[in-house]
Amino acid sequence: MRNDTPILVKKITALSLITILMVGFFWAFTEMPKGSSVNVNNRVSRLYILKNVKAATKSLNSGNFFAKGMKPLRSDVPYSPITFGKSANLEDGAANVVTSIVVDYRGFDTLGEVTVLFLAATGVAMLFFGKRKKNIIKAQASLIMSVGTRIAYAVILLFGIYIFVHGHLTPGGGFPGGAVIASGVLGLFLGNDHYESNHLGLKLFESLSGMAFVIIGLTGLFSVNSFLANFLPTGVIGDLYSAGFIALIYIAIGMKVGAELSAVVDSMIVDTEEEWS
């Protein structure tokens, strides 16, 4: 395959390769558990849903968790039924199990995820670094647009905050919340020809909220002796003030993601001129 291969040859090659690949995939899928035979009880998620990881740990330490042949006995782990609004002081207080996994059980992943986004934003800003040119107005925004985006911005901001504050109760969380906030900023850019974001503010938000996440993690390390461990009481499941540090982390993430994506939008919209002199 060379650079000057005719497009038709290329297409036929690609099609045949993809066909082979797809056949391979389907051949593999015939051995996968089918939709009706998926059993969450066989998976580690069962422990997350029933919030009995601590009990499982106890059973692991006493050597009862793994049966002969190293089969894990996940269904045998004792659990206590959880009732919304009643059960208190669970090992993890989030009503949204996805959130409890994202932030608590696998919080380290999320720290990495935040870092990835941070790095991507940093990379984007680094590549667009240079002297900022004046905004070239490509299309004049209409009056409705410019007024509407400004009004909508406040609502969108509020909605975003709502999403990440309620991350442990409802679907959503820091990332969607942050993305919603950034969409408001995008609206401002679209609606106002001479809009300039507050770079210092964005930077401060970004850095401080990121540091807050790590500091929360380090607090866990120094108080509970484990990085990213929950060091706050978990409260009653379903309350706004529950789930320990999950809300704190999601607030940090929300602010961080909002600031970061706004910064990305900013660097992509504003033209720059490189200077390497």
Next chain:
Amino acid sequence: MMQEFLQNYVYLIGSMSLIGIGLYITLTDENIFKIIVGLNIIESGTNLFMVAIAWYPKAVMPIYTLTNKLSINGKVIAADPLPQSLVLTAIVIGLGTTALALTIGIKIFEKYGTLDVRKIKEAGR
């Protein structure tokens, strides 16, 4: 029959088709931005695949509410929340990669003056 097929294979077929389409675009289209779009489609396919393995017929959402019970007599009936959280992560990572790819694409257009992927190379290999 049809229902069973749908339950078992529809998401898998969907995700595989997305991956195949994305791969096809990536392999044949010479425009950098279309290649990025292709990569994005592959990513969507992967994400769909991951969500698909979390779901099974009649699964409830994995969120405790007043009406939503996640387990009955010790048997969990909720959809698997772990792949969902993985998808959340994967989406964000895909977003980051895409943003960076777009940026590099813009810079390439600025410096090479072309978006043809075949022309982004130096002489003298």
Next chain:
Amino acid sequence: MSIFNNAALLIGVPLLFAFSIPLFGLISKQLTKWVTLLTISFNATFSLYILLAHKYPSIVVMGNWLPPFGENLYIGPVAALLVSLISVMGLLIAIYNLWSIKKGDVTRFSVLFLMFTAGASGMVLTGDIFNLFIFMEITGISSFALAAYGPEKRALGGAFKFLVVSSIGSTLYLLGVTLIYTQLGTLNIAEIAARINQTTPGLLTFAGVLIVSGLAVEAELFPFNGWVPDTYTGAINGVSAALSGIGAVSGVYALFRIAMTVFGKDGTYVSSYGNLNFMAVIAVLATATVVIGELSALTQKNVKKMLAYSSMAQMGLVAVGLSIGNELGVYGGIFQLVNHSIAKTMMFLILGVLVASGVGENIDDFRGLWKRSPFLSLAFSVGAFSMLGFPLFGGFWSKFAIVGASIQRGGWYDFIIGLVLFASIVEAFYYLRIVGYMFSSDSKFPKLKTPWTPTIPIFILAVSIIAIGVFPQIVGTFSAQAASEFTHKMSGYVLNVIPTIAAH
């Protein structure tokens, strides 16, 4: 199982400072490079402390959820050695960056470089198969951005190629991880490793193929390594040094963690719970990489591109060593990894200093370099000799062990090592050609003025190559422990993470 939770600082501290570097950047741009330097030096000190005070094997529990329920870091001999290697290399390149990165967005470059190092460390440390993906992406995204940094347009082309191929690779990896999750319902490497025989063979094979292909992109194995020459050539020299000295280390580590610990059978050479013996597959790919890399480098007139091809070929050699699968082979592979990392980093840094002082990248510009800059040309020769396996230089011992191991293994590995040795002769040809050019006396140009900041890392690296060559036990003791970890899957890895898994 000993728990050493404070080692989470190896990830936590770089993250904290990476997030805060933009604030330091408000004070002064040049300060941010120092912040990076100090943070990585904290990492280097801490990891060397772990290595030398023998704080391993131990695990780091994240979020107070014990493995296999939560996420964990595993600090075994391999991880301890490689994290030290990565951090020390990062530290030395950071010292070089103090001098070399003056233009452009210094602040963000510092952030990306710091996270590149931390991400590679995390990739080596982590004990969770999905977390590995995250760290792969951290390393990946920071390296795309780093590779695109610089005034030259070829940097962008290289970064784009890296990005495209790497995205495909990570997608494949993710699919493979998902397939394994559907079978075992867990993401913990130790539990997967212990229970890998409870899966459906066909699906496992497919998952293994996907994962191996995905990781081979990072480990620079043919045919997944198309990005290597362009990216290494395009990036500025400090970044190329980091890519070959840090990025490739973590890539090859991840590949063999999966192939040997997850898919491996305890105490055997093979890793075949699926239908396919992945060690053999990797051996074939690695041999192809060595041969193709060396042959491509042979006629190369551009020294940087030559180093890039050579880098690829050296990673192939590392993979050949590790894929032999007996203890001596893994010993040789890890040793070669250390040697390659040190030597290639040094050579890229030297190239960077040379290019900055006006010497070109072409081999003709190296004529008579000995007269112009004796220190740099000597150091470059030291690196080249180490690559070639000159006795009294580090590379001798690793090549010795790899060849010994493959002959000890016998069978078709005799054939593989024959090809590898043929490729080594080719390698000798082009490296010695450069050395010969450097020591010829027909140069009309004046002496070079070498700034002292970048000479510190170059000097340290050159000295360490000779030190390893004279006293191979500096690395040898640790890589022997690493070899025993890699070859003994249960006692080396699984039982250190989940001690009660085989209680029955």
Next chain:
Amino acid sequence: MNSNLIWLVFTPLIGSAIAAILYNYKFLDRLITFSTFAITLFLVFGTHVGQTYSMNLNFMGRMIPLSWNVTHLSIFMLYISIVFGTILTFYSLMDRSRMKGFLLLLILAANNWIFTTNDMVGFFFAWELMGWASIVSVLGGRKERKSRHAALYYALMSIGGSYSMFFGLFTLWRLTGSFSISSNLAYLSSIVGVHPWWVLGIVSLFFVTFMIKAGIFPFHTWVPMAYAYAPDTFTPFLSAVMSKYGIYGMLLFLPISLMEKGMPTVFGLPWVNYIFVWIGVITAVLGTVLAFFQDDVKKLFAYSSLSNLGYIVAAISLFTSVGVTAGIYHAFNHLLFKGALFITLAAVISRSGTSKLSEMGGLWKKMPVTFFTFFIGIASAAGIPPFNGFGSKWLIYQSMIKQHLLFATILLFLASTGAFLYLFKAFHSIFLGQLSHNYDNVKEVPVIGQIVEYLLMFAMIFFGIQPGYILRPVGLIVKSVGLNPLAVMGNGYVTGMFSNVDMPLIGWSLAISFVFGFILFFISAKHKYVSQEDNYTAGQIPQDWGLTPETYQFSWKFYEPMEKLFAPFYRIKIDGFFRGLGDWTRITGSAVKQVFVGNAQIYTLFAVVGLIILVIAGWVA
């Protein structure tokens, strides 16, 4: 446990480090090199047969024993190499060539290690060290471009050789689990009757290495290049000492052939040995034939070295008591006279500034001491009694004839005659004839050089008329490899199969005839020195018929008729094979490079194709 053995290795290494630091101060560098050689010589005085030493090397967590063991052969080799090295480094104190002292010391360390070690790890390490240090040493020749090419060529051959040994030693390790040379040799000897082909395969892996290092027939192509373009002061070491490492290695492995009971034999020799005899003979003849026409004097003597090593290999391959004695004896003699010759050549080249025979001539008046040293050197090399080359060549012919290898013997005789021709050519072209005007201001070498030359002259005459001093230790070596040593009648006798030669007698008779010759020379008519062009024929001066000073030189087309005679030999280009291999590799490299086309899409395609191949492999498996 004798720790002085390890100091034999470490002293040169320490000296090398110091010399490397003082590299810029050339004289200090040389002085340290010389004194380290001298110190090492003292250490060798304290070494005696039977000393052992062992230490453990931590290699991948398990201990690998490194052991040293002094045998008769090793102590002999140590003495001759270090004594010669000391003389050479003493000579190099005044020298201006770009030989690097610290590299020579590295080679010395390797030299001592190779000769005393009893484990293959140490042997291989030292072998590599020696090879690489000598490769780098070759780099500093006068003609930079050519010496670079020579070093590269040498390096590639050398690497090929060491990889071959790599394979061999690890195969042995796989079989026996031990790196010890003596126990592995014993193992090979014990199984040679059962699996002769296995043993042959393993031993030939080692022999390729040794043949490359010694420059034996199919692998001789690097020798002329490397010898000719190495620094002038390094070439003596390269030719005199370093070619003997290969011989040493062969001597280690040859005793196995005694046990080859199952092998078919030719003329009472195992066929492998028979082949090696012929390889030696071919090398000897080839070296001679190619040496005729060389215009570069160092290249000429490089081919001469080749030829002499052919003699040695032919002799030791017989593996009879006369053969081995003759081989080792000739190795010593070759070391002495070829060392002396190359040292004088270095002196001549440093004074005249050229190494082309056609540009020299008539230098004997300007450099008399060098002239006499050279004269005795070529007399030795040609095997003229009573100088030192005679006895060994004589023994070699005897050993060959005793095995009824008549044809081979005749070829060796012819080679010897040829040797006389080219040696005379060199002698005449450099020293006799008319002095070119370019060399009117040439002076004799400095005092240090003269001392060395007197010393070498003395040695060549002394060991020529007193061969017993060498034959006795050689006899011990022959005994230690399990053969009957030749009887040594006295210091002055070379004892052969058929007769004894009284060397002092020959010496005296030759000396007396020389005296007569001189008397005749002095009482004859006075002669007049004329310049080169002071000549005429039929009223024409040389310029009139188109002769320039160069073409009017004696050595211009010295053996033109013979050149035509042997022209077919010139067309056999063994190095063409290796060059072809190199070209082929380069073409393949350029083709393979096209894989990396620089298009992200195609790289993706590669990845996908790789994935598909793996999937299919998994499917099939």
